[in-house]
């Protein structure tokens with residue numbers, strides 16, 4: 064195919080999984096994607112890949128081991144989640160299906176597959192329907208927090224999604240996807256709609272089609288200042304007890320002090336900056352977690368040389384300012 068193309072997401076630039084690799088390895092991964100793109104479902108031999116990358120077989124073996132450990136490719140040098148990088152067409156889906164069938168035929172284990180009984184439990188919990196559109200066809204397992212952002216294969220992180228929704232959702236979480244697409248998709252989700260009707264009798268299901276139906280969501284969303292007051296009134300702690308955040312920081316190796324530092328910066332920005340202080344969200348903990356995952360505060364970066372996160376100049380200055388203030 065002339066000028067074959069594949070999807071690449073901007074998240075590549077901030078994905079910790081990518082950032083933790085050397086620049087050379089990042090380039091090699093892109094090269095593997097390009098090779099896969101121009102080679103269809105032909106299995107790429109290791110020697111071929113090494114030759115294309117102009118590196119020794121040993122060097123490729125090292126890189127390949129790294130990619131395998133990060134679930135970026137499988138043993139056949141086939142990028143995982145490749146179908147999400149394709150224009151969504153039957154041909155790409157068929158190609159992946161053929162590839163997987165071939166693996167099974169040749170007695171190789173299926174890559175990156177969720178154990179059968181776990182899949183079954185997830186499908187059952189979600190009433191065998193896509194949680195985004197309600198479709199019962201072509202169901203797949205979707206990671207709520209994507210694997211690229213540290214999401215695991217545990218029951219609570221897995222959702223049922225049809226292949227089309229799973230591909231469209233890309234690397235967003237369920238809530239982010241819904242946030243961006245409004246509740247339009249919920250229309251086709253009978254069981255979720257039932258829940259909405261139960262909790263909010265004012266919501267008219269037919270109005271879900273055209274209006275941005277976030278009235279009920281909006282009434283619950285507040286500015287950060289208001290949210291902080293509410294948290295104090297309820298006697299809760301702001302961020303320090305928020306388990307998903309600490310779990311994420313631990314997983315990628317971000318020091319807790321720095322997350323705290325990011326929180327101070329975040330709080331500052333969203334309570335004083337003219338534009339930001341008007342922003343309203345229902346769940347500020349989730350918003351802050353996303354700010355940490357996507358490094359909105361720019362106070363750290365991942366250092367290739369040291370294989371760890373380091374403070375940026377901004378971060379060092381913020382750190383000093385906090386220490387002086389304390």
Ligand SMILES: [Zn+2]
Nearest residue numbers: 193196225228
């Ligand atoms: Zn769907």
